[in-house]
Amino acid sequence: MSSSSSPFNPWLWQMAWRDSRKSRQRLLLFMSSIMLGIAALVAINSFAINLEKSIDDQAKELLGADLALSTNKPVSPEAQQLIDSIGQERSEERGFASMVFFPKNSGTRLIQVKALQGNFPYFGEVETIPADAFSTFKQGGKKALVDDVLMTQFNIEPGDSVKIGETTFYIIGRILKMPGQSAVSTTVAPTVYIPLNYLDGTGLVQRGSRINYKFYYQLPGTDVEKLAETLEPRLDKEGINSDTVEERKEEIGRTFANMTRFLNLVGFIALLLGCVGVASAIHLYVKEKLASVAVLRCLGAGGWQTFYIFLIQTFLMGFTGALMGALLGSAIQFVLPEILGEFLPVDVAVTIAWAAIGQGVGIGLTMAVLFALLPLLSIRRISPLRTLRASFEEDTSAKDPARWLIYGLIILFVGGFAYLQIRDWRQALGFTVGICVAFLLLTGMGILIMYLVRRFFPVSWSYVWRQSLANLYRPQNQTLILIIAIGLGTFLISTLYVSQNLLLDQVTLSGSGNQPNMVLFDIQTNQKEAVVKLAKDSGIPILQEAPIVTMRLSQINGRTVEAIQKDTSAKIPDWALTREYRVTYRDKLITSEKLQQGQLRKLNSPSDSIFVSVEDRYLERMKLKIGDELVFNVQGSPIKTYVGSTREIDWNRVQTNFLIVFPNGVLEEAPQFHVLVTKVKSSDQSAKFQRELVQAYPNVSAIDLGLILRTIDEILNKVSFVIQFMALFSIITGLIVLSSSVIISKYQRIQESVLLRTLGANSKQIIQISIIEYLFLGALATLSGILLSLISSWLLALFVFEVPFQPVLTPLMVVLVVVTGLTVLIGMLNSRGVLNRPPLEILRTEV
């Protein structure tokens, strides 16, 4: 035989083309299982590429200036000199948290005040309603620009007023977008802009106030990166941080790269599911082709030749499916800026990203072909004897080493892909193992379900029910594959729901019963008694009060913080060394604390050594032990202390908890403010009290659990919507796998249906059998996914969130009903050809 066995032999391609003529549509449907997975990958990657390009294009808008300096210490004369020396064109901003009061409807809320002076932003546009509001704002006067969402929340319009501290400002517009700020950051703390020259008039800037000072520079023609590098030692000395366009770009780029990589992994799961669907469909396709393969073998075709004919078909259809997926993905990425809108720092210009399309098609096709190879490999072993005896079964007792090679390649590919996304071998391995475990568990559940149905078959049920149940384990059934595909999609979505609710519940629970639910802070020492009285007069108990002194760490056991930072062997995190510590002083433990080591030691005389108590985990992180020396810089004055004890802290409560606690008698004279922890009975009481508080003591801020809950809920909703959007790809992939499996088993179903009709079954009974079968299939697959999600959420609750596991079942019931309903709907839609056609017509037709 001169016809070569090379896969590039043109005859093989010709045969593949000829043979596929009658099954191209079906093959394409099998391959469309991978379409959504590829679409997800292409959409995310295209979006990532476009986002990166947009960040590059709009880099300067991310900061709004060439250079930004920030510090939360009042600017010293030396620091001011340094700030002045950098450039003339600069703007100044002071930001702090404060309550605002809207006289129109007496609404109050904790917000972020930004007092601005100068021509900031130097790059990018400030978007407002009305459009000229920002230029009016710059002209001066007691005007404020208020966050759009905040205005909507309080039903405030431009022209109304807002009271901040002692001063009432005229609202000239809504602020939609400010260079340097993302929409999600304003969800956490909505911003109100006021002119800097009216800040003092608010009376909110007092000794001990927590104010962030920012300076924005426009430095045309300057190498800003080099300048920032040169200035760094001097800025560090003054406790000033610098931020350049490049730094901001890198930081944002990194954040979004992480996000897109994570979403890519979620999309990849949809692709994997699709591939499992492909493998299953090709398995049945190969079974259909057994006779043709045997004839070819009989006529002299080699094992590899026949294998290549079907591999080429799979490859070509896979390629078409992948291209369709890539096109769909390119279309979906146009929607992504809407979905991710709140998180995006820049306007993303969406264009076709060819690299992402190439990558998506490459990954999708490789995966699909690898999975299809598993059933295709058996073609090599089909015996020509089948031409003589249709019932002939090949001896498959000898293990095919090629099959193990394919399994290995699949796992390697999944691991490799995960590594490329995460860039961490351990996590990539975790992902791969996690996927394998999820697949194995769902497979196990599928097998168990089939076994249980078979074993405990309810023989007393009516024929329709018995036939429907029996269909779940008929030969060539697709029960297992559908339980895996639909189950995994459901698992992803349910896990998200359950975890989100667990976190929210934890916050809700922390404020229930007698737990505190409101914190008042920024109370000046001279206001403390009056605020306590106001609270008590309003029927609100004071559950805890704590003074707060800010300080920085300057030495540990005689070594300066700078020296420790330079010592790479010290392994103490930088943030712990350079952060601003908010410290309290007291001689007793509070309810959220437990003493671990040492004891709280009082100061008996001013000359005594000062023993502080630190959080146990802080002690570990800082590599400290009892008796170690810590020197703090308390607003200019060094205070030497020793570690006297450690405390375990329950951070999950609405309480003021501190890493470091000083004894009484040391910090009383230091600049400080006070925090009061209270409990309000209702949101009405909370609103009334906050109104009175803001009017009497405008500098005091109140944050209640309701606000925390709303904020967390909003953020979680935004995050989970994005993830759910990606998980949806898995569910829809599951439904496509269902469609293709229904269509592939159509011939078998037609024969059954014809037989049943011949025996006297009416259409209603046949439809009932199908509905019940899909109902079982959908419900069992969804339940498997939900069960798995409960296990994973329980593990997350136990080991990651460390919260009690009390899942809310209502959303899961909704998932169960919706996914099962979709399964029945799609199953029935694909079966309608079987049910509507008369028996005789079907008998005469080649399916």
Add this chain to the structure above:
Amino acid sequence: MSSILRVQNLTKSYQSGNRTLTVLDNVSFDVQAGDTFSIVGPSGSGKTTLLGLCAGLDRSSSGSVFLNGVQLDKLSEDERARVRNQYVGFIFQNFQLMPTLTALENVMVPMELRGEKGVAKRALELLDRVGLASRQHHYPTQLSGGEQQRVSLARAFSNKPRILFADEPTGNLDTETSDKVEKLIFELNREQGTTLILVTHDLDLAAKTGRIIRIKGGSVVSDTLTEAVRQQI
């Protein structure tokens, strides 16, 4: 005349649980090139197994098959496929046309497997010879049983085989169609000088060949020349 098929002490057995099932037991015979030859016997006697072994579709448990001088049981499956493609033609009871190929394409396959060029012309000539040139673009499902078997015949002769194996070639056809197909088989066989090995239940059909082997319970019970041959001698 030289021997085209030599079967020596051929045995085929299967393991079924702890039991060994012997389907063919120590069968031997020779077939000369150009002969027509029938294997007859009741259902389950081992006829089809013997045909499969002679055509190189299966391997024996012991004994040897020499096809055109090539010892088949020493070859791998792919090597046997090459032998089949070079020397063997097949006709099956259930036609075994590839449902996805047209009549013409089905006939072209064996020649294409040999890497021959311009095969459509010869395939069409063969279809014409069996009276189906006008149905060349029809798929098997669009043809009647008799027509399918005639396409199968055209395919069997397309690679100019030295030996033709026919397994109950008229078993699925009505009497009238059977007669036509039988006539065609013998005509084409004569024209091409092919050796014909026929497995059948039909003793009338077997009688049209030169020699009949009767098999029962896996063993050859008789090996006789037919009346037609005896008269010639």
